[in-house]
Amino acid sequence: MAQKLQSVRGMNDLLPSQIARWHRVEAVLRAVGWAYGYQEIRTPMVEQAELFTQSIGDQTDIVQKEMYIFADRERQQLALRPEATASVVRACNQHGLLHNAQQRLWYLGPMFRRERPQQGRYRQFHQFGVEAFGWAEPDMDAEVLRLSARIWRRLQVRDVHLQINTLGSPQNQQAYRQALQDYFGKHRQQLDADSVRRLDTNPLRILDSKVADTMALVADAPDLRLFLDDEIRRRFERLCELLHQAELPFTVNPRLVRGLDYYTGTVFEWVTEQLGAQNAVCAGGRYDRLVENRGGHACPAVGFALGLERMVELLRAQEESDDNAANVTNSAPADIYVLSVTENKSVTTEATASVATVSEMLRDADADYKIIAHYGGGKLNKQMKRAAASGARFAVITNADAHAANPVQVKKLHAADAQQPMHTINLNALAAWLKDNFSFSK
Numbered sequence: 001m002a003q004k005l006q007s008v009r010g011m012n013d014l015l016p017s018q019i020a021r022w023h024r025v026e027a028v029l030r031a032v033g034w035a036y037g038y039q040e041i042r043t044p045m046v047e048q049a050e051l052f053t054q055s056i057g058d059q060t061d062i063v064q065k066e067m068y069i070f071a072d073r074e075r076q077q078l079a080l081r082p083e084a085t086a087s088v089v090r091a092c093n094q095h096g097l098l099h100n101a102q103q104r105l106w107y108l109g110p111m112f113r114r115e116r117p118q119q120g121r122y123r124q125f126h127q128f129g130v131e132a133f134g135w136a137e138p139d140m141d142a143e144v145l146r147l148s149a150r151i152w153r154r155l156q157v158r159d160v161h162l163q164i165n166t167l168g169s170p171q172n173q174q175a176y177r178q179a180l181q182d183y184f185g186k187h188r189q190q191l192d193a194d195s196v197r198r199l200d201t202n203p204l205r206i207l208d209s210k211v212a213d214t215m216a217l218v219a220d221a222p223d224l225r226l227f228l229d230d231e232i233r234r235r236f237e238r239l240c241e242l243l244h245q246a247e248l249p250f251t252v253n254p255r256l257v258r259g260l261d262y263y264t265g266t267v268f269e270w271v272t273e274q275l276g277a278q279n280a281v282c283a284g285g286r287y288d289r290l291v292e293n294r295g296g297h298a299c300p301a302v303g304f305a306l307g308l309e310r311m312v313e314l315l316r317a318q319e320e321s322d323d324n325a326a327n328v329t330n331s332a333p334a335d336i337y338v339l340s341v342t343e344n345k346s347v348t349t350e351a352t353a354s355v356a357t358v359s360e361m362l363r364d365a366d367a368d369y370k371i372i373a374h375y376g377g378g379k380l381n382k383q384m385k386r387a388a389a390s391g392a393r394f395a396v397i398t399n400a401d402a403h404a405a406n407p408v409q410v411k412k413l414h415a416a417d418a419q420q421p422m423h424t425i426n427l428n429a430l431a432a433w434l435k436d437n438f439s440f441s442k
Ligand code: HAM
Pocket: 082, 083, 084, 085, 113, 115, 120, 121, 122, 123, 124, 125, 126, 127, 129, 130, 131, 259, 260, 280, 281, 282, 283, 284, 285, 286, 287, 302, 303, 304, 305, 306, 307, 308, 309, 310
């Protein structure tokens, strides 16, 4: 037997049995995006690699270790997108979307990072993101946070907590980097290997270390708040006020830094204790310089991205602990199962051909009916078993000639209707009869 190939590590199939929860999450994400006046944007999954190197930062883990980069046939360096903020900024600049205009945009799609796979961390994963361009004041930071809070409410997610921080202006960050380099430089011997590497390139990321000795040093590291200028401070205090007014609880975490270099000012993460080490469900912040740095006019911007795998897993765990699984069963693939009274399995007879004809006729009658056509005939009781297993509300049994005036039989399949007899009905009256007798899942 030929060898069975497996999917690429960290890149998962989503099987029909898992899809209902995804649909539910995606529907809420889209609806909430629209509810705040955000418009959808779709950008390619492949971009020039330098877009990400320049936007996310060439010393970040994403760029240094995690990007899928390849040369195309013209030897141009391309990358699978590890995130979409850089792509959205590129698209806005390329198509002039920000010329004298503000934009509220959302996107949903797969991203790719070659990280070490573990629960909640994959090499292909999906993000829903929003990006608001053209608002400098913290009203917009508060809006994107309210938008994310509404997502949790609509999905009835508990146990997510908001942490916020401000990283200051580029000048503040520069001064803070220097202070961190001075401080950690004095304790170089106690630092783990990763942190030593980051000391010269990206000292802010040392604050994120999960290594015990380094964490002990981090506790006494200089505080970013001492390096903030008055304007940044004012905006951050205003944001805190707005969140209080919105009754949106949050924690200020002065050690919250992000893995992407484009942030200035506000940063935030929604974290949960339900997902182990990968505890950020949604994260983002301000990136007021990125549009200009990528060749556009100066344009303040703020946004976030939410990880769908983590969101779906959180919901699954929550619903399981609530014993609420009924909530999420996949809807049956069929409302109507059409079969024929023919035992001959080896040839297409008039009877089996009429299965397709009747199915098409019903789809014409109502585009929302979900109809499964049974091909290949077979013993009637076997066909009826298949019909019942499909979850359909009822079976339509055709015979040799799908002629309008000819009768077909209809049998209700659900357990509650088990005692009801077959109905015999003329084909030209079938659609109207179905409409009168059943309401269907859409
Ligand atoms: P990020 O923090 O890199 O930010 O990713 C955002 C979210 O995507 C994370 O909080 C997590 O839920 C999910 N995520 C990230 N990596 C993985 C992975 N390997 N497997 C599963 N889920 C993952 C960004 O991507 C920024 N573009 C967010 C943003 C938008 N900032 C401003 N606008």
